[in-house]
Amino acid sequence: MSDTSRILVIDDEKNYLMVMQALLMDAGYEVTALNDPEMALHFLEESEVDVVITDMKMPRLSGKEVLQSVKKSWPDLPVLIMTAFGSIESAVEAMRYGAFDYITKPFANDEMLLSVHNAVELSKAHRQYKLLQESLEERYSTHQIIGRSKAIRDTLSIVDRVALSRSTVLVTGESGTGKELVARAIHFTSPRKEGPFVSVNCMAFNSGVLESELFGHEKGSFTGAVATRRGRFEQADHGTLFLDEIGELSMDLQVKLLRVLQERVFERVGGTESISVDIRVVAATNRDLAKMVEEGTFREDLFYRLNVVHIPIPPLRERREDIPLLVAHFGEKIAEDNGIPVKAFSSEAQNYLTGYDWPGNIRQLQNVLERCMVMVPGNIIGVEDLPPEIRGEESQFKSAVDLLPVELNLADTLDRIEAALIKRALVRADFVQAHAAELLGISRSLMQYKLKKYNITGH
Ligand SMILES: Nc1ncnc2c1ncn2[C@@H]1O[C@H](COP(=O)(O)OP(=O)(O)OP(=O)(O)O)[C@@H](O)[C@H]1O
Ligand SMILES: [Mg+2]
The missing domain is CATH 1.10.8.60 (Helicase, Ruva Protein; domain 3)
Structure with missing residues (x-):
């Protein structure tokens, strides 16, 4: 799109058209001048125009009708009306129908140009706003990640930053927190988005099957391998490989995965040819891999290979x-x-x-x-x-009496009620702690102490 603003002028009087065209072109605009309003409307269908200037009184189609048609199809397109001196009423009426401004003929050139300039500015502002809105919509529709919490905003900003690289990403979080959604968001905002997004659930197969699922196999490499098969690594070439439930990987496959991540080459099961692929790996788990490393069930070197960029997704609560x-x-x-x-x-x-x-x-x-x-x-x-x-029972909004199971002692019970009230206040206060403290009639420091005591987190 060029920077020059485009103006369509409509007037049945050819002389006026020529004058307008010359003046506007001198002012640096790109001008289309048409003396047939119907043709002008057709022209609008096919071209991008920033401002329309139309004469009021024309045979066949009046300026008001042109204005109405334009407003119907392009509500944001500014229309300037030109009226003959002395027909102010029709100009006023045109304003009521949504004209941006009116120019009375004969006009002073600089006044006319000022009015056009203002209309062009408005048009530009509309266009910019639309672009912004589209990019927001696009962002929203590719991510589909809803949320305004700091955790979600942080996640989105990591997604954006990591998308451009080929770094391996580890996404962690409880079940149902959106790990796969984040993995997809990384893929679809990355330069690989045209490439495949291939997902493998490491828990869904036993170790032997998973190996050939990941790396493929050569024909005859095991009973049942009736044909050569490409594995998920090959399928994901130029795209993203999503390794879900990575914590379930057997020790044996952990070694093999480590090698692919290090060298980016592998062999099919039963094959000798080295295959190299261009992929980005995103792994996800709801297990605590660091703890598994400590316990010796997950390889430390693989953990560090996967954990290049870590995206933790906190639980909804x-x-x-x-x-x-x-x-x-x-x-x-x-x-x-x-x-x-x-x-x-x-x-x-x-x-x-x-x-x-x-x-x-x-x-x-x-x-x-x-x-x-x-x-x-x-x-x-x-x-x-x-x-x-x-x-049910566990809800913090039940009445205090309902929360009193006989076997609990008073202190425990009061603690539960207090914790419930604090949570309720936080919800009411839209998670502004100071406001919640006010609702509860306690000081901020006491509030903070209680939040810690009951292990309540709002953000
Ligand atoms: N922030 C979010 N905004 C909108 N939808 C979300 C969000 N997070 C998750 N979802 C939706 O919730 C569902 C569960 O998400 P997803 O499958 O990504 O979770 P997960 O962490 O992979 O779960 P699991 O550990 O059970 O595999 C999906 O339908 C997903 O689209
Ligand atoms: Mg999942």
Whole structure:
């Protein structure tokens, strides 16, 4: 796109057209001058124009009609109206229909040019805004990672930074936290995005099968190897290989994987030819690999090879402020997928969703929402519609009396109630600790002490 702004001038009077064209071209604009408004509308369909200037009074199609057509198809395109001196009413009317400005003929050149200049600026601003919006949308649609917590923002910024490199990435987090989503985001924002994203679940196969799954095999290398087969490493050439549940890899395969990561070459099972591939590896696990290294079940050298860039994804209960966003996001998605209207949660039900600990993280949240949206007949989902585990015994929103199991002593019970109240205050305060402390009527330092004591994290 060139920097020159393009202007379309429409006037049935050829003399005026020529004057306008000359003036605007002198001012550095690219100008198309047409004396037939219908043709001008066709022209707009096919060309990119920044500003339209149209005469008001024309046979066949008036300036007002041109204005209306333009506003209908290109609401952001500024239109300037030219009216003959003395027909101010029609100019005022045109403004009401969304004209950007009007110029009365005969006009002073500099006034006309000033008005055009302003219209061009507006047009540019619109265009810039649109570009920004598109890039945001694109970013959102490639990532599909929803969240405003610091944890999620940090994750996205690591994804962006690591995407350009070929560094191996280790994604860790509890089950259902979004490890695979992050792996895909890395691939689809990287220069390899046109290449394949190949995923292998290391837990899904026994060690022997996994080896040929990863590296492929030569025909006849074992019973059942009736044909030569390319493994996932080869399939992922020029793309990304996602090794899920890497903590489940046998010691034997850990050695083999280490070699590929170091040398980027391998042989098919039963083969002698060295195959080299250009891949980026992203590995994921919900196990504590460092601890496995200590215990001697995971090779230390492989751990360091994988752990070049580490993306830890915290569980949902440590970033509760993301819950309302996820609820809204999945709510819309589920409604669309099932062809049902979006249903809202009552504010009390929302509180339960935000306060629940979500051991199954985002996947569990997704399932609960789907069940509620599909099963509840009305448009509002209330607390009574939530699954028992969410409004159940463990919920921090039950009344204090309900929380009193006979076998617990007073101190323990009061601690539980206190912890529950603190969590509730945090949710109400949108996770601003100072505000939550205020709601509870306690000092900030006491609040901090209690958060530590009950091991409560908001972010
Ligand atoms: N931040 C997020 N925004 C939107 N959707 C998310 C987010 N995180 C996870 N999801 C969705 O939650 C579901 C579970 O995510 P994913 O499969 O990536 O988790 P995982 O960590 O790989 O789980 P597991 O350990 O069980 O394999 C997917 O449907 C994913 O799209
Ligand atoms: Mg997964």
